[in-house]
Amino acid sequence: MLRSTLLAALVSAAVPVVALAQTADELKNDEKTPGDVLTYGMGYSLQRFSPLTHINRDNVKRLVPAWSYSMADNRGQEAQALVKDGIIYLTDHEKTVALDALSGKQIWKSVIEYPPTPRASCAAASSTVAPRCSTANSSAPRLTRM
Helix, strand or coil, X not given: CHHHHHHHHHHHHHHHHHHHCCCHHHHHCHHHCCCCECCCCCCCCCCCCCCCCCCCCCCHHHCCCCCCCCCCCCCCXXXXXXXXXXXXXEECCCEEEEEXXXXXXXXXXXXEECCCCCCEEEECCCXXXXXXXXXXXXXXCEEEEC
């Protein structure tokens, strides 16, 4: 009884993860599916070209924002957004967020908590040799969910 309950729990926990992940074929064919942007550059060729024709030179001037989202950081957001099944994924230096593409509502946010800035003590042997440095705190960032 315990074994079957444990097996059922493991299978049910693994199925949603498998169902949501993109396949290798989806990644290879990203440029052929303009509704999703699974790779930076819209495909492995990195052309950033979309064959969509609904927006063109004649009607682009009539576009207006439907919603906006702030990453709440004054350093800016420079990475290209990724899109899968109507969900937009944005990332900056400290967080990744998932947004509903139609409403702009935040679905989830994952924040990286960095350790305090390490203090380095360096002693240069000469001006032509790189200094030797040791850091007091070299732990890696921790990922937390909000």
